Amino acid sequence: MGKILYLVVPCYNEAAILVASWKKLEDKLKRLINQDMIHQSSKIVFVDDGSQDGSWKIIQDICLSSSYCFGVKLSTNRGQQIALLEGIRYSCKNADLVITVDCDLQDDIEVIDEMIQKYQQGNDIVYGVHSCRKKDSIFKRMGAYCFYKILPLLNINLHENHSEYRLMSRAVMEDIVRHGQNWLPIRCFVSTLSYPSAVVSYSRQARQSGKTKYSFWSLMSLAWNIIIGFSVKPVELILILGVILTLGGCLGGGLIGLGFLKIGAEYRSYTLLGCIFLATAGVVVFCLGVVGSYLTKILELVRKSPGSYEVDTTDKDSSRKVKLLNNIL
Ligand code: UDP
Numbered sequence: 001m002g003k004i005l006y007l008v009v010p011c012y013n014e015a016a017i018l019v020a021s022w023k024k025l026e027d028k029l030k031r032l033i034n035q036d037m038i039h040q041s042s043k044i045v046f047v048d049d050g051s052q053d054g055s056w057k058i059i060q061d062i063c064l065s066s067s068y069c070f071g072v073k074l075s076t077n078r079g080q081q082i083a084l085l086e087g088i089r090y091s092c093k094n095a096d097l098v099i100t101v102d103c104d105l106q107d108d109i110e111v112i113d114e115m116i117q118k119y120q121q122g123n124d125i126v127y128g129v130h131s132c133r134k135k136d137s138i139f140k141r142m143g144a145y146c147f148y149k150i151l152p153l154l155n156i157n158l159h160e161n162h163s164e165y166r167l168m169s170r171a172v173m174e175d176i177v178r179h180g181q182n183w184l185p186i187r188c189f190v191s192t193l194s195y196p197s198a199v200v201s202y203s204r205q206a207r208q209s210g211k212t213k214y215s216f217w218s219l220m221s222l223a224w225n226i227i228i229g230f231s232v233k234p235v236e237l238i239l240i241l242g243v244i245l246t247l248g249g250c251l252g253g254g255l256i257g258l259g260f261l262k263i264g265a266e267y268r269s270y271t272l273l274g275c276i277f278l279a280t281a282g283v284v285v286f287c288l289g290v291v292g293s294y295l296t297k298i299l300e301l302v303r304k305s306p307g308s309y310e311v312d313t314t315d316k317d318s319s320r321k322v323k324l325l326n327n328i329l
C-alpha cells in the first residue's frame with residue numbers, strides 16, 4: 001500500500017479552468033491509486049486564494065461530488081505563497097507527501113509517477129524543472145534568464161526554471177509549517193533545507209484558459225522577496241560602497257591638500273569640497289550598511305509574521321474559521 005499523497009492546488013480567480021483541472025487531477029490521482037503507487041485516501045486540496053470570480057463556489061461543488069477533494073479558502077487574496085502555505089498546513093495533518101501544482105496545469109502532471117519513484121528512492125524533495133520555456137512570453141523568458149544569472153552572485157542557490165511544482169515529504173512539510181514565513185517564497189525556503197533531493201524535468205505548456213495572475217510588478221515583488229529574504233549581499237555591497245566612497249574622498253582630498261595633484265587654483269577649493277562631500281557621503285553609506293547588517297539579523301526573527309486572514313474549509317467538522325493573528329516577535 002502506497003503512502004498518502006495530497007496534491008495542493010492554489011487557485012486565484014480560476015473559475016474558467018477549475019473543473020477541467022479537477023477532472024484531470026482526479027483522473028491522475030485515481031490512476032496512481034489503482035497502480036498502488038499511493039494510498040487510496042490520497043486527496044486534492046484546492047486552496048482558494050480569496051478569488052472574486054466564484055471559484056470557491058465551484059470548489060465547494062467539486063468537494064460535494066468528489067470524496068477525493070478538499071477545499072480551503074482564504075478570506076482575502078494573499079498571494080500564491082500564502083495559499084501554498086495554507087495548503088501544506090492542512091496536508092500536514094494526514095498526508096505523507098505533498099505535491100504542489102498550479103491550477104492551470106501548465107506543469108505536466110504525467111511526471112508525478114517519476115516524482116513518486118524518486119521519493120520512494122529516498123528523496124524528500126523532488127523539484128519539477130521545466131526543460132523549455134518556449135510557451136512563456138519573451139518578457140518572462142528574458143526576465144527569468146537574467147534573474148537566474150544574478151542569483152548565484154547573491155549566494156542564492158535555486159534550481160533554474162523551477163517554480164512551485166514540487167514533491168515534498170512529511171519532514172519537509174513540517175519544516176515549512178514550523179519555520180516557513182508568509183512572505184518568503186517557499187521554493188527558496190525549501191532549497192535551504194538539507195534533505196536528499198532530486199529533479200524531474202518536463203516541458204511547460206501554455207495556459208489553456210484564463211490569464212496569468214502575475215503582473216510585471218508582482219513578479220518584481222517576488223524577485224525582490226527572494227533577494228532580500230535569502231541574501232545579505234546587498235547589505236555587504238552597501239558596506240563596500242561606503243568604504244570605497246570614504247577612501248576615495250579622503251585620498252582625493254589628501255592628495256589635493258598636500259599638493260600631489262596639480263589642479264588649477266580656481267578649481268582647487270571646489271575639488272577639495274567635492275572630496276569632502278564624497279568622504280562624508282561614504283561615511284553615511286557605510287553607517288547605513290552597518291544598520292542594514294543589524295536589520296538583517298532582526299529580520300530573521302521578525303519573519304514569523306503571518307499577517308491576518310481567515311481560513312475556511314469544505315470539511316463540515318472543521319469548518320470553523322481560524323484567525324491567524326500577527327505574532328510579530
Ligand atoms: N495564484 C494564487 N494567488 C495569486 C496568484 C496566483 O493562488 O495571488 C495561483 C494561480 O491560481 C495558479 C498559480 O498560483 O494556480 C500560478 O499562477 P499563474 O498561473 O497565474 O502564474 P504563471 O504560471 O503565469 O507564472
Ligand code: MG
Nearest residue numbers: 102104106207
Ligand atoms: Mg500558470
